[in-house]
Amino acid sequence: MINKSGSANWQGGLKDGTGTVSTESGVLDKQNYGFNKRFGDEAGTNPEELIAAAHASCFSMALSNILGDYDLKAEDISTVATVTLEQVDGGFAVTKSHLKMTAVIPGASEETFLEAANKAKAGCPISKLLNAEITMDATLA
Incomplete structure (x- = not known):
């Protein structure tokens, strides 16, 4: 079993309050977040x-692992995930995560590439965590 942690602190009301978020690794250390960073156009994390x-990052690592089952090794896997937050049933929910990935994989056929990418999309731990529609555009360069 592997345990990793993150923490957050919030002070004040929803719209006038502020918070900080930190990660166990220190990559984020009391990084500010707030209403306008999440729902408005103020720069910052959310x-x-x-x-x-x-x-x-999880999908990219899962794809790398699955490619090994096909005796393939990626030179490059570049993935952008776009998460959609929508108002539903009087509250908010993450309803979608769209993966846009381009990979350079010497010796991979388009068919094998797409099979591996779809396995990674379904099987990566973060995909399994999300209660959202997960879509993907995959390009073999």
């Missing part, structure tokens, strides 16, 4: 951005 980064 929970959906962090989920998107987690999904992109």
